[in-house]
Amino acid sequence: MSTNLIIQNIEKHIRLTEAEQQYFVSLLVEKNLKRKQLILAEGDVCKYSTFVVTGCLRGYTIDKNGFEHVLNFAPTNWWIADMYSLLSQKPGILHIEALENSTVLMLSKEDHLNLYEKIPAFERYFRILIENALVALQQRMIDSMSLTADERYQKFCTTYPSLINSLPQKQIASFIGVTPEFLSKLRGQQIKKKI
Structure with missing residues (x-):
């Protein structure tokens, strides 16, 4: 199982003993996804938080x-989940799809809660992730209301x-809220500026 990356990600925020690392890794389910494969469809209950080892997913x-x-x-x-569904255990509103062949590690809601009981430091780790996601979502909402399409594209380039x-x-066009044709014009203008 490809766990080095997820352990490195976690250890940016908390320190784990070897035994705690092994316990955490024992809870993970590795899954290989094909391009365009859904791991969650709208209306499904989200039962896992998903960490991307290789590839890319989108919600x-x-x-x-x-x-x-x-x-x-x-x-x-990066991690991804339908947070509303994961936390409420009600049918979700997101589709989550692999944009390319990807390898992911999945942590079930039940194991997530068990992890908090056995290794309380994980509450800190996931709190930090959720706080960062909340800040990013708030900033994205503000950006969509106040930035031009060109500025939103520049921000996308910086973030991803x-x-x-x-x-x-x-x-990319869908993410920044423009049509693909408009994004093509933006990119063309940027290329001209660089020349």
Whole structure:
């Protein structure tokens, strides 16, 4: 199982003994996903937090007109879940899909709670993750109301530098709230500025 990356991620925030690391790793389920494979569909109850070892996942909704709206991306070394569904254990609102062949580590809701009991330091770790996610979501909402499309694209490039050239343009456009055609014009203007 590919656990070095997740242990490094955790140890940025908390220190674990060897026994605690082994216990944590024993709770994880490794899964290999094919491109376009869903690990969660709207209406399903989210039972896992998912850590991306390799590849990239996205969380998105589909509106009543059939348009997709990307809420977030989870490249290598990021976590993803439908937080509403995971915490409430009610049917979710997100689809979570692999954008490319990916390897993930999944931690069930039940094991997550057991982890808090056996290794209380994990409450700190996941609190930090949730706080960071809340701040990022708030900033994204403010950005969508106050930044121009060009500024939102620049912010995307800063936040997800590894995804700029690997994601389809329509995914990036959906995330920043523009059409793919408009994003193409933005990119063209930036290339002209650099020349």
